[in-house]
Amino acid sequence: xxxxxxxxxxxxxxxxxxxxxxRALDRALTVFWRKGYEGASLPDLTRAMxxxxxxxxxxxxxxxxxxxxxxxRYAQGPAAYALCALEAPTARAVFERLxxxxxxxxxxxxxxxxxxxxxxxxxxxxxxxxVRKELIARRASLVTALQDxxxxxxSEGDLPPDSDPAVLARYAATVLHGLSIQATSGATRxxxxxxxxxxxxxxxx
Amino acid sequence: xxxxxxxxxxxxxxxxxxxxxxRALDRALTVFWRKGYEGASLPDLTRAMxxxxxxxxxxxxxxxxxxxxxxxRYAQGPAAYALCALEAPTARAVFERLxxxxxxxxxxxxxxxxxxxxxxxxxxxxxxxxVRKELIARRASLVTALQDxxxxxxSEGDLPPDSDPAVLARYAATVLHGLSIQATSGATRxxxxxxxxxxxxxxxx
DNA sequence: CGCGTTTTGTACTGCTCGGTACAATTTAGG
DNA sequence: CCTAAATTGTACCGAGCAGTACAAAACGCG
Numbered sequence: 001x002x003x004x005x006x007x008x009x010x011x012x013x014x015x016x017x018x019x020x021x022x023r024a025l026d027r028a029l030t031v032f033w034r035k036g037y038e039g040a041s042l043p044d045l046t047r048a049m050x051x052x053x054x055x056x057x058x059x060x061x062x063x064x065x066x067x068x069x070x071x072x073r074y075a076q077g078p079a080a081y082a083l084c085a086l087e088a089p090t091a092r093a094v095f096e097r098l099x100x101x102x103x104x105x106x107x108x109x110x111x112x113x114x115x116x117x118x119x120x121x122x123x124x125x126x127x128x129x130x131v132r133k134e135l136i137a138r139r140a141s142l143v144t145a146l147q148d149x150x151x152x153x154x155s156e157g158d159l160p161p162d163s164d165p166a167v168l169a170r171y172a173a174t175v176l177h178g179l180s181i182q183a184t185s186g187a188t189r190x191x192x193x194x195x196x197x198x199x200x201x202x203x204x205x
Numbered sequence: 206x207x208x209x210x211x212x213x214x215x216x217x218x219x220x221x222x223x224x225x226x227x228r229a230l231d232r233a234l235t236v237f238w239r240k241g242y243e244g245a246s247l248p249d250l251t252r253a254m255x256x257x258x259x260x261x262x263x264x265x266x267x268x269x270x271x272x273x274x275x276x277x278r279y280a281q282g283p284a285a286y287a288l289c290a291l292e293a294p295t296a297r298a299v300f301e302r303l304x305x306x307x308x309x310x311x312x313x314x315x316x317x318x319x320x321x322x323x324x325x326x327x328x329x330x331x332x333x334x335x336v337r338k339e340l341i342a343r344r345a346s347l348v349t350a351l352q353d354x355x356x357x358x359x360s361e362g363d364l365p366p367d368s369d370p371a372v373l374a375r376y377a378a379t380v381l382h383g384l385s386i387q388a389t390s391g392a393t394r395x396x397x398x399x400x401x402x403x404x405x406x407x408x409x410x
Numbered sequence: 411c412g413c414g415t416t417t418t419g420t421a422c423t424g425c426t427c428g429g430t431a432c433a434a435t436t437t438a439g440g
Numbered sequence: 441c442c443t444a445a446a447t448t449g450t451a452c453c454g455a456g457c458a459g460t461a462c463a464a465a466a467c468g469c470g
Contacts, residue, residue, distance in 0.1 A: 014446020015436040038243050039330035042428060052449060054430075059447095063428065112328075118386060119328035123319060125244035127428095136390045167399040170387065174400050178383030181323060182375065185341045194372040195379050202407035219416020220466040247458060257419060259460075264417095268458065332458095 021059055022073075024049040028060075029070040029077075034112040037067050037121040037131045067120070067131055071138065074116050078105050082142055082176075091153035092203050094146070095172050099196040102176050106183035107192065115180035117142075139177070143169045163204045175199045226264055227278075229254040233265075234275040234282075239317040242272050242326040242336045272325070272336055276343065279321050283310050287347055287381075296358035297408050299351070300377050304401040307381050311388035312397065320385035322347075344382070348374045368409045380404045 027048040031040045042063065046053055060066040075083075081101030088094040105111060117139055121132040150165035159165070179192055232253040236245045247268065251258055265271040280288075286306030293299040310316060322344055326337040355370035364370070384397055 012446075013438045013444070015448075017447065034328065035330050036243075036328035038241075039328060039333065041330065041426080043426090044330075053428090054450095055448065057429070114328060122327055122386070122389060123239065123241035123244060123317075123324035125240050125246065125249075128244065139386070139390050164399065167396075167403055170392065170396055171400050171403045174380060174383030174387055174404075176383070177386040178379030178381070181327070181344070181382040181386075182379055184327060185344055187375065191372075191375055194369065195376050198372055198376045198407050199379075199404075200407075202403050202405075217416070218414075218468050220418075222417065246456080248456085258458090259420095260418065262459070 017055075017059075019049070019051050019055070024051055024056075024059070025066075025069055025073055028066055029073055029116070030112060032067055032070050032120060033074070033114075033116045036119055036124075037063075038124050038128050064131060068134065071116065071120070071134070075138070078108075078111060079115070079117065081105055083145070086145060086149045091150050091159050091168070092200075094149055094153075095168070095203055096196075096200060098146075098172055099176060099179065099199065100193075102179055103189060103192045103196065106179060107189040113186075114184035115177070118177050118180045119184065139173065143173050146172055160204050168204075171202070222260075222264075224254070224256050224260070229256055229261075229264070230271075230274055230278055233271055234278055234321070235317055237272055237275050237325060238279070238319075238321045241324055241329075242268075243329050243333050269336060273339065276321065276325070276339070280343070283313075283316060284320070284322065286310055288350070291350060291354045296355050296364050296373070297405075299354055299358075300373075300408060301401075301405060303351075303377055304381060304384065304404065305398075307384055308394060308397045308401065311384060312394040318391075319389035320382070323382050323385045324389065344378065348378050351377055365409050373409075376407065 027050070028045050031044050031048045034040075035044065042053060042056070045063075045066070046056055049056065051059075056066065060069060081104065082098060085094050085097035085101055088097045102115075106113070106115065117135055120135050121128050122135075124132055146169035147165050150159060150163075150168045153159045154161065154163060154165055159168075175196075179187075179195065182192060182195070232255070233250050236249050236253045239245075240249065247258060247261070250268075250271070251261055254261065256264075261271065265274060286309065287303060290299050290302035290306055293302045307320075311318070311320065322340055325340050326333050327340075329337055351374035352370050355364060355368075355373045358364045359366065359368060359370055364373075380401070384392075384400065387397060387400070
């Protein structure tokens, strides 16, 4: 037994890193966000991250693992509005906060256009198929989270008994993802707000 | 060797083609549809088209021109439902026929998943930027066509005077494109039909 | 037939891709 | 100091990319 000190204390023995891992991951996130998984090349990534290639591989594994870590950061950062919306008091408020939060994210000029979970790897070559399926799973997890929330709302009398939480959840995801396409196509904040106002009219009373 | 005689015999003087240009274009369309512009490689395309590379370049120019021709064929073939929906008698029927036609196209097992105009080049590298912008323009042209149709409907008293044709058009495109994402994520026909039923509830009376 | 014209298949170009080998460099521990 | 461990930069790898040169093959026409 050499070291009874596993990893609690860093005690890094070699040459220290000259870059901030989280900061570099944020830069990688914006590149993937703007160009998608396939469209983002290694030179694109290393240039934006300010590091060279072996440093990227040492810190993040490979391109796919880097993308997954960037997705995690996306979910906990720019896309956190989605899970946050689940905590709204009523089902209608969940729907409204989801879409308004989406508009805020999609129109924030500091962000690339669109939603990474949609345009990261929608249709792609065979090499990106794992990433494509991962994004499908992530989108599906949003739908199930919404469905669970709406089922709770119905059991609490917040939704009519004849409403279908699964349909409400898929409708919400459909509008949200459609808004993402609108954002990549250049729609303005006001235009999206009008769309959301209209989408809200379909909500059960 | 027998001559398959593609379409016509315009008394061409050289060696005749051994493949049907339109048929090859259909094959190319499905490859672009399934893998997107960047994800579809030249070997993918030539293999599906049953021709070799110089024949492709001689008949279609290059990859980008081939994609544009495939898009034209897509618009006049699988996606013709969209323009066809404009001829419905009422604005509400236009909306309904647009979305139901979209469901038919998106759930046809002979087609790849999703909508080519959405997933052909949503986020991509710099090399595909022209194609990306082209698809943005094509999606925008659908919105303006819908808007024109809804403006006519309002002038005919088919829509309330306080309704906004531009918002109605963008809402329709948002739901349609959202359905495309649902389709790529594996949604079934019934699930999409429920979504459309719900989206219809937002329509002005 | 011979000639011009067009398509076909093979083989190649230059380039970029994701991923790595290797040596120099910089730290900590003995 | 010396050694081990970790990062850094350069330079490279095989593979795949879009696109093309070239010659053989297959036609219409005289």
